[in-house]
Amino acid sequence: MFPPNAPHVEIKQGLLAILPDFRGFENENPYMHVKVFEEVIGNFYATNVIETAKLRFFPFSLKDKAKGWLYTLKPKSIGNWGEMTQEFYKKFFPPHKVQQVKMRISSFIQGNNETLFTAGERFKDMYNFCLTHEYDTWRLVSYFYEGLQPRDRQFIQLSCGGGFLQKEPEYTMDNLDEIAENSNTWSGPNPLDSTDRNKSGTTTSGGNVFRLREEDNMSAKISLLTKEIEKLKLKGSRGCNDVFR
Missing domain, CATH: 1.10.1200.30 (Retrovirus capsid C-terminal domain)
Structure with missing residues (x-):
């Protein structure tokens, strides 16, 4: 032969x-x-x-x-x-197995309680399982990003200064795991978690008190996010300009 x-x-x-x-x-x-x-x-x-x-x-x-x-x-x-x-x-x-893997990649969805780091590892395992999926890098990046929960899409955008999908796909794919790993170093609750465990049920006519508390909670979340990003920078994170160099 x-x-x-x-x-x-x-x-x-x-x-x-x-x-x-x-x-x-x-x-x-x-x-x-x-x-x-x-x-x-x-x-x-x-x-x-x-x-x-x-x-x-x-x-x-x-x-x-x-x-x-x-x-x-x-x-x-x-x-x-x-x-x-x-x-x-x-x-x-054979081809039918390749198609099955391609469908799993294109329909990727992050679990409700799945961390960004775990979701990233699971997605990488998907596309590395079949190297003949023939998806371009930009398409893989898009499938992963669009399949994330809103909280983690927002985290990625904040980490990169916005415009994540407009950046060079090779750089985003090569360094996306760094963002996920940085998110895995966070301690305490996710500052972008949509569930507000401290939210009070007290309301007044028109819901003004409730809306004020929601605004206070959102301000606190943004403040916490900013502090966490600063911590990542101090720990040696290269930041967006370096991550997507």
Whole structure:
């Protein structure tokens, strides 16, 4: 199945013992397998032979059902490593699975009690699970932002000085996790939490007292948010200009 003129590559001592295994089970991720496999091979072979080494030793990482699939490939049908991974993904992560992942990404919604940090980690796991989702970076950023609760969309806008979706998508995606991590350092209640636990039920005719208390509470929340952002800056946060450099 491999090109007949491929250069010979010797097996390095200890290589086969640390290769990851892939058996073709439903719960296995072929993208993760290839990623780990490439990392292992990259630690053993030089750049000029690494592509050949990947082709040469990939079969040793396959077991059971996956090994059986490999033997069904036609002779000389694989000319390079890219063709091998393409066939591998097509078999063990077929198009209908890709569509399922794409639907989960595009319909992402943050849970009511889910923190910004946890939501960010969950979203990253979604799009990293299938590397052939073919979504552009700007679209991923948009799906994530639009799926957030209003309180966290507001937090991101305040952290960036506004215009979050108008910034360069590569920078927003690369550094969005920094904003989420900063939010994870907050202590106490979320200053943008829409639930006001201290709100009094006392009202007068026309609701003037209630409205005044709402205004006081909002002012307190804004003040607390400002203080928390200043704390983040003092702790070494690079701020918006640096985060989206």
